[in-house]
Amino acid sequence: MNWFTLLVLAVAVERVAELFVARRNGEWTLARAGVEYGRGHYPVMVALHTGLLVCCLLEPMIAHRPFLPALGWAMLTLAMLAQALRWWCITTLGPYWNTRVIVVPGARLISAGPYRFLRHPNYVAVVVEIAALPLVHSAWLTATVFTLANAMLLTVRLRCENTALAQALPA
Numbered sequence: 001m002n003w004f005t006l007l008v009l010a011v012a013v014e015r016v017a018e019l020f021v022a023r024r025n026g027e028w029t030l031a032r033a034g035v036e037y038g039r040g041h042y043p044v045m046v047a048l049h050t051g052l053l054v055c056c057l058l059e060p061m062i063a064h065r066p067f068l069p070a071l072g073w074a075m076l077t078l079a080m081l082a083q084a085l086r087w088w089c090i091t092t093l094g095p096y097w098n099t100r101v102i103v104v105p106g107a108r109l110i111s112a113g114p115y116r117f118l119r120h121p122n123y124v125a126v127v128v129e130i131a132a133l134p135l136v137h138s139a140w141l142t143a144t145v146f147t148l149a150n151a152m153l154l155t156v157r158l159r160c161e162n163t164a165l166a167q168a169l170p171a
Helices: 003-031 039-062 069-096 119-137 141-168
Strands: 033-037 101-103
Touching: 003 039, 003 069, 003 101, 003 119, 033 141, 039 101, 039 119, 069 119, 101 141, 119 141
Parallel strands: none
Antiparallel strands: 033 101
16 A cells, blocks of 8 residues: 555545534534535535545556656645645534534624635635645546536535525624
């Protein structure tokens, strides 16, 4: 097993950790009358993120993609920065963070941490990671296909999340 395989497996383990946090947070928000929005697109999001990891492993093997140090190290740095931003978002939102769109009516919008600068910093982390992780090992086809698919999914997700927040949070 090479180091890139270990990296992708580490990202997969991190995703599983996110799901445990999301489940715990989901129970917390639902216990406070939280309302879930956008259930229909959630399975697509799970499939996209799972497919990304699988294709990150397959493309370099099948297409014999080389590790290009100048590209690989730069993309590894971006992927790691994306992970750091993601966990900054998770810790800032605390029990309100979730992989699903669950909003507690009447709660206040969080404006601390990275949310001081951007409305949806977690999605910045996702966009960067989806583009960068495959390119660590020159999987340019995976990076391109999943970046485009993620752009389409994010248009649905952002519309859903912004609508949910507008309906549930005080003005």
